[in-house]
Amino acid sequence: MTILNEIMDYNEKFVQEQHYLGYTTSKYPNKRMVILTCMDARLLDLLPKAMNLKNGDAKILRNAGAILTEPFGSMMRSILVAVYELKAEEVLVIGHHDCGMSKLDSEVIQEKMLSRGIKEETLAILNTAGISMKEWLTGFANVEVSVKQSVKVIKNHPLLPKDVPVHGLVIHPDTGKLDVVVNGYGD
Numbered sequence: 324m325t326i327l328n329e330i331m332d333y334n335e336k337f338v339q340e341q342h343y344l345g346y347t348t349s350k351y352p353n354k355r356m357v358i359l360t361c362m363d364a365r366l367l368d369l370l371p372k373a374m375n376l377k378n379g380d381a382k383i384l385r386n387a388g389a390i391l392t393e394p395f396g397s398m399m400r401s402i403l404v405a406v407y408e409l410k411a412e413e414v415l416v417i418g419h420h421d422c423g424m425s426k427l428d429s430e431v432i433q434e435k436m437l438s439r440g441i442k443e444e445t446l447a448i449l450n451t452a453g454i455s456m457k458e459w460l461t462g463f464a465n466v467e468v469s470v471k472q473s474v475k476v477i478k479n480h481p482l483l484p485k486d487v488p489v490h491g492l493v494i495h496p497d498t499g500k501l502d503v504v505v506n507g508y509g510d
């Protein structure tokens with residue numbers, strides 16, 4: 324059975340047996356916050372549980388590494404939509420220890436692309452078009468530094484209201500322990 328079939332079979336029962344009733348909520352986050360965190364599968368359930376977040380409590384954005392590098396990319400747009408349209412009042416960037424992005428090597432990933440049928444020519448064209456594979460596919464050396472950098476980009480964004488606190492945290496992917504790297508309240 325394929326993954327998709329498995330999902331669809333389960334889903335049919337889920338809806339039929341009304342399991343959704345335990346998740347009823349509105350589109351506005353009950354705890355008025357938007358979180359940017361990593362897509363790491365270990366954080367799927369652990370992060371909300373470790374923060375006492377239930378369905379409907381927060382907007383959660385995920386990408387590889389919880390990194391916000393582009394001030395006018397889709398992650399920042401989502402944060403602004405959460406603030407202006409969905410009543411989020413605080414922003415939290417939550418990186419984690421042992422993150423895959425801390426080891427990402429653009430050379431290695433390009434090798435893998437080539438072995439999966441991407442043409443060398445394609446990489447060369449992108450590089451000459453100004454999309455540096457080296458920069459675009461590079462992670463970070465230190466998660467605390469990376470979180471601080473993303474917090475800075477969000478906090479200094481020209482379209483973010485000045486009264487929105489932006490916090491930076493690091494979570495342990497085994498224990499769920501959180502450490503504050505940037506306290507967005509200012510001290």
Ligand SMILES: [Zn+2]
Pocket residue numbers: 361362363387388389419421422423424
């Ligand atoms: Zn990660």
